[in-house]
Amino acid sequence: MAMNNQGLVPLDDVATAAYAHLFQAFAEPTRLAVVQHLSSGEHRVRDLVEHMGLAQSTVSKHVGFLVECGLATMRPEGRSTWYSLTEPELLRTLIAAAERLLDATGTQALLCTHLRLPHSHPTTDMEEK
Structure with a gap:
């Protein structure tokens, strides 16, 4: 049986690649851990190495x-470079949406409390009522 392609919207390959690259940043657990650390404020690579117990090269x-994806920015200061999230509020919104999506698929997972929007935690919502 032949498929009818009428009415299908053509895919935007550039947009698809951009989305895939963005989500690739969150798909690697170590990178996601770096995002969690950066969400609490600026860090140098050596601070992250100390916090995470990983090799400096990693x-x-x-x-x-994360910088290449545009999710993090760097700020040189003397001989150090400080890294921070480019859009922390947008990241909080994305994390809250991911939590809701995971919950809807049967997985309850809270990434990190300081990444959540204040109203996104079910327990908090129930306590307020």
Whole structure:
């Protein structure tokens, strides 16, 4: 049986690649851990190495990917470079949406309390009522 392609909207390959690249940043657990640390404020690579217990080269690679994706920015200060999230509020919104989607699929997972929007936690919502 032949499929009828009438009425199908053509895919935007550039947009699809951009979305895939963005979500690739969140698909690697170490990179997601770096995002969690950066969500609490600026860090140097050496701070992240200390917090995470990983090799400097590993942390640098993941921070570099986040900068390349536009999710993190760097600020040179003397001999140090400080990294921070580009849009922390948008990230909080994305994390809240991901939590709701995971919950809808039967998985309750809270990534990190400081990444959540205040109203996104079910327990908090129930306590307020």
